[in-house]
Amino acid sequence: xxxxxxxxxxxxxxxxxxxxxxxxxxxxxxxxxxxxxxxxxxxxxxxxxxxxxxxxxxxxxxxxxxxxxxxxxxxxxxxxxxxxxxxxxxxxxxxxxxxxxxxxxxxxxxxxxxxxxxxxxxxxxxxxxxxxxxxxxxxxxxxxxxxxxxxxxxxxxxxxxxxxxxxxxxxxxxxxxxxxxxxxxxxxxxxxxxxxxxxxxxxxxxxxxxxxxxxxxxxxxxxxxxxxxxxxxxxxxxxxxxxxxxxxxxxxxxxxxxxxxxxxxxxxxxxxxxxxxxxxxxxxxxxxxxxxxxxxxxxxxxxxxxxxxxxxxxxxxxxxxxxxxxxxxxxxxxxxxxxxxxxxxxxxxxxxxxxxxxxxxxxxxxxxxxxxxxxxxxxxxxxxxxxxxxxxxxx
Amino acid sequence: xxxxxxxxxxxxxxxxxxxxxxxxxxxxxxxxxxxxxxxxxxxxxxxxxxxxxxxxxxxxxxxxxxxxxxxxxxxxxxxxxxxxxxxxxxxxxxxxxxxxxxxxxxxxxxxxxxxxxxxxxxxxxxxxxxxxxxxxxxxxxxxxxxxxxxxxxxxxxxxxxxxxxxxxxxxxxxxxxxxxxxxxxxxxxxxxxxxxxxxxxxxxxxxxxxxxxxxx
Numbered sequence: 312x313x314x315x316x317x318x319x320x321x322x323x324x325x326x327x328x329x330x331x332x333x334x335x336x337x338x339x340x341x342x343x344x345x346x347x348x349x350x351x352x353x354x355x356x357x358x359x360x361x362x363x364x365x366x367x368x369x370x371x372x373x374x375x376x377x378x379x380x381x382x383x384x385x386x387x388x389x390x391x392x393x394x395x396x397x398x399x400x401x402x403x404x405x406x407x408x409x410x411x412x413x414x415x416x417x418x419x420x421x422x423x424x425x426x427x428x429x430x431x432x433x434x435x436x437x438x439x440x441x442x443x444x445x446x447x448x449x450x451x452x453x454x455x456x457x458x459x460x461x462x463x464x465x466x467x468x469x470x471x472x473x474x475x476x477x478x479x480x481x482x483x484x485x486x487x488x489x490x491x492x493x494x495x496x497x498x499x500x501x502x503x504x505x506x507x508x509x510x511x512x513x514x515x516x517x518x519x520x521x522x523x524x525x526x527x528x529x530x531x532x533x534x535x536x537x538x539x540x541x542x543x544x545x546x547x548x549x550x551x552x553x554x555x556x557x558x559x560x561x562x563x564x565x566x567x568x569x570x571x572x573x574x575x576x577x578x579x580x581x582x583x584x585x586x587x588x589x590x591x592x593x594x595x596x597x598x599x600x601x602x603x604x605x606x607x608x609x610x611x612x613x614x615x616x617x618x619x620x621x622x623x624x625x626x627x628x629x630x631x632x633x634x635x636x637x638x639x640x641x642x643x644x645x646x647x648x649x650x651x652x653x654x655x656x657x658x659x660x661x662x663x664x665x666x667x668x669x670x671x672x673x674x675x676x677x678x679x680x681x682x683x684x685x686x687x688x689x690x691x692x693x694x695x696x697x698x699x700x701x702x703x704x705x706x
Numbered sequence: 707x708x709x710x711x712x713x714x715x716x717x718x719x720x721x722x723x724x725x726x727x728x729x730x731x732x733x734x735x736x737x738x739x740x741x742x743x744x745x746x747x748x749x750x751x752x753x754x755x756x757x758x759x760x761x762x763x764x765x766x767x768x769x770x771x772x773x774x775x776x777x778x779x780x781x782x783x784x785x786x787x788x789x790x791x792x793x794x795x796x797x798x799x800x801x802x803x804x805x806x807x808x809x810x811x812x813x814x815x816x817x818x819x820x821x822x823x824x825x826x827x828x829x830x831x832x833x834x835x836x837x838x839x840x841x842x843x844x845x846x847x848x849x850x851x852x853x854x855x856x857x858x859x860x861x862x863x864x865x866x867x868x869x870x871x872x873x874x875x876x877x878x879x880x881x882x883x884x885x886x887x888x889x890x891x892x893x894x895x896x897x898x899x900x901x902x903x904x905x906x907x908x909x910x911x912x913x914x915x916x917x918x919x920x921x922x
Contacts, residue, residue, distance in 0.1 A: 314818045317811055321804055620802055623763055625790030625819055625866070628783050704783070 315634050321621065322614045322631075324638045327606055334602035335642055341599055342650035342687055344592030348585045350654055350680050354661070354672040355581060359550060361671065370551045370571060371440060371515050373411070375543040377566040390540040395563070399544065404556045407547035409437040411518065412526050414496075415534035420507060422492035433459075433496075434518045435526035440545050443511030450525040457494055457505045460520040463512035484512060498533040516545065554579050600691065604698035607635065611702040618706050628706075632699045639695055647688045654680060707793055707869040709737040709760065713769035716755050723752070729920035730756065732769070739869065741902040742914055747922030753906040754799050756922065757874040760904060761796050762786060791820040792867050799874035801859040805848035809839065809858045812847050817865040824867045833861045837887055853879040860888055864895045871896060871903040877913070889913035 324331075375389070382388040391399075391410070400408045414433040421428040438448065447458050470481040487509050494507040513520065521529075530538065548556060552574030560567060611618060618631060654676050662674040712734045715723055723731040730745065731752070737743055747753050758764035759771055762778045770777045773789070781789070790796075803812045813830050817823045834840040837857040842850055847858065856879050863871060871892070877885040893914060896903055905914070906922075 312811070312814050312818060314815070317807065317815045317818070320806055320811065321815075617804065617806075620804070622783075622787070623790075623802070624816060625787055627787035627791075630787075630819075 314630070315637065318621075318631075318634050321617045322610070322634070324610050324635075326613045327609050330602060331606045331639075334599050334606065335646060337595055337602070338599040338643065338691065339646045339650055341592050341595035342647060342684065343653060344588050344595065345687065346650055346654045346676070346680050346683055347657065348589030348592060349683050350658060350676050351585050351588075352582075353677040353679055354658075355578070355585075357672050358665075358670055359552075359578075370549070371442075371545055371547055372551055372567045372571060373516055373543055373545050374560065374565050374567045377564050379564075386542075387540075390542045391544060392540065396541075396544065399546070402556075402559060404548050404550065404553050404559075405546050406549060407439065409440050409545045410541035411436050411516075411543040411545060412523065412530070412541060413539055413543075414521075414526060415530050415539055416496050416498045419495045419497070420492050421495065422490060431519060433521045433526065433529075434543070435521055435523040436516060436545055437523060440516070440547070441520065442513055442515040445510045447508065447510040448522060450522040452524075452528055455506055456491070456508050457521055457525055458510040459494075459507050460511045460513050460516075461509060462517040462519075463514050464517060465519075466512060496529055496533060498535075501533065503529075503532075518543075551575075552578055554582075596687065596690075600694045603639070603691070604694055607639075607695065607698040608702050610635070611699075611706075615706070618703070622706055628703045631703055632696070635699045635703075636692075636695060640692060643688060643691050643695075647684050651676070651681070651684050707739055708774055709870065710772045710775070711735050711737075711769070712772075714759065714771060715768045716752055716759070717766045717768065719752050719755070726751075728922055730922050735920075737870070737902065737904065739902060740900055742896070742917050743902065743904045744911075744914070744916040744919040745904060745906045745922055746908070746910065746919060747906065748908060751922045753922060754874050757796070757799075757872050757904070757906060760870075761790075761794060761872050794870045794872065795863045795866055795868040796871070797856075797859050797863045797873040797876045799878070801852075801855050803847040803855055803859060803862075805846065807847060808844050809834075809847050809850060809854070810843040812858055813843075813862045813865055816862045820866065823865070825865055830861065830865070833864065833891060836891055837861065838884065851879075853881075853884070856880060857884070857888060860892065864892070868899060869901045871901060873903060873905045875907055876905065877907075885913060 376382075376391070378389055396408075396410065399405065412435045414435075418431040418433055419428060420431045441448070441460065443460050445458075448460075450457055466482070466484065466487060473479070474481045488511075490509065492507045494505045496503055496505070550556070551571040554575050557572050557575040559565075560572075621631065622628065658672070658676045659674050662672050665672055711730065713732050714730070715732050719731075728751075729735075745753060745756065755764065759767055762771075762781070765779070770779075772778070773781075803809075804815070807815065810830065814827070817825060817827070817830065831840060831843070834843055834857075837860070839854050839857045839861075842854050842858075847855060850858065856876065860873075860876055863873075873892075876892075877888060880888060892903070895901075903914075905916075
């Protein structure tokens with residue numbers, strides 16, 4: 312007969328077994344919650360930043376200060392100071408940063424073919440921020456023809472709003488591109504005339520763009536000497552829905568295209584839910600640990616006489632500790648494995664489901680999930696070991 | 707293994723002990739290895755107390771008891787367990803069997819307590835045969851008579867290696883013939899281990915060839 316077999320008859324671990332099993336179930340649920348929370352977090356990151364899920368590597372946001380009633384009448388308040396620009400550039404979510412330079416002169420566009428002329432404005436951004444790729448996007452001093460990029464919304468507004476309402480024919484992008492409206496830039500009495508050429512339509516930047524070289528020349532000739540501080544900036548970012556970014560914008564009273572940052576809200580909600588689930592998991596784990604150590608105390612207390620006699624007869628405290636741990640630990644390992652298997656199953660199922668929507672997550676739980684399961688088991692083991700040691704030593 | 711007692715006085719018996727003459731209390735004595743020692747004393751003079759001190763499960767004394775020059779108080783719990791498994795065995799006066807185990811399991815417990823048992827399992831039955839308790843081996847020890855329990859406790863004590871065997875009135879409930887058999891078995895086992903023993907009793911007896919007799 313083995314020593315432990317005899318011990319089994321002496322140290323009855325059946326005392327309060329119901330409570331122990333409840334705690335074991337609690338441990339299982341706690342592990343499941345914690346692992347699921349970690350795995351969801353992991354998956355969410357994978358969806359946002361994973362290689363396979365990158366439809367577009369980067370996004371561009373045009374940012375300006377929100378115009379409030381207090382700011383009205385004081386244009387300086389809506390411009391970015393050099394300090395603000397420096398701070399913005401330093402933010403971790405900013406991959407590239409450019410200012411939108413506004414023209415310091417008046418612009419008038421005359422389209423004789425269409426029979427209209429309009430007051431206009433020009434702005435310019437560094438070329439790397441422009442989504443229209445064309446060879447014509449260049450200008451050097453002396454060049455009569457000025458390439459212009461207009462927002463695609465402009466054409467839509469003209470075609471579907473203005474033209475329809477005023478019985479004017481609609482124009483295709485090609486037609487508009489073939490026009491060369493006259494452009495007059497002026498300041499006071501001085502003026503220059505150019506031929507405009509619409510070389511593209513931008514979905515990214517909703518302003519009328521001219522090449523930076525033209526802008527710099529025109530500002531130096533027609534401007535009032537010193538450069539105006541920018542009132543709009545453009546940033547390149549990997550992740551416009553990054554809550555850190557939206558927080559930064561909110562804090563500084565900046566605004567941008569809400570459409571692009573709206574996922575930020577979803578992310579905050581998901582992260583909150585995941586955190587809450589994880590938190591409950593941890594609380595439940597704490598309770599399970601508490602019940603386990605109370606259970607061990609109960610078992611040892613209920614066999615106090617027997618354990619004392621065993622020690623009197625020469626049983627080493629270490630032998631008894633090992634025996635007691637052996638009664639509980641295998642169950643913990645089984646629970647841990649079950650939780651892992653369940654999470655793996657869920658992950659596999661979720662991966663299949665998401666793949667149908669062109670969203671890719673790994674079909675196996677991440678390393679972090681396994682590591683967490685092992686960590687929790689080690690924690691449970693240590694708490695048990697501590698409880699057993701403490702109460703056996705008290706004999 | 708040598709056991710030294712120096713000026714040991716049990717705290718509860720202090721007054722009494724200091725008034726009377728004793729060979730043990732408040733003296734410096736040594737139990738030399740392999741000595742066979744008889745301690746004779748009337749009831750109430752502390753026989754059981756002494757055995758408990760020697761086995762180190764009671765500590766309410768002044769003076770000190772050392773094992774090979776090391777006082778009992780300096781041993782850790784695991785060291786004590788090792789000593790109780792390998793070097794000192796005991797038959798308590800109150801026997802201390804587990805009621806929830808059978809007689810056989812009570813003996814087996816002690817046999818397999820250390821990873822390398824001293825005796826093979828067959829030895830249990832052999833000893834039980836010699837002491838006339840083989841028919842009760844599979845009974846719950848709670849149902850045994852005191853005499854049967856006493857013999858089971860003796861067999862249990864003989865299951866392990868030891869250099870000292872402490873026995874506290876081990877034959878109190880045995881008749882002459884059974885005492886004879888038990889004493890013979892104990893003497894054989896001690897000889898095989900080259901071990902000594904300490905036996906306490908009320909009266910004079912000739913069960914063993916005692917080398918030393920102390921009056922408590």
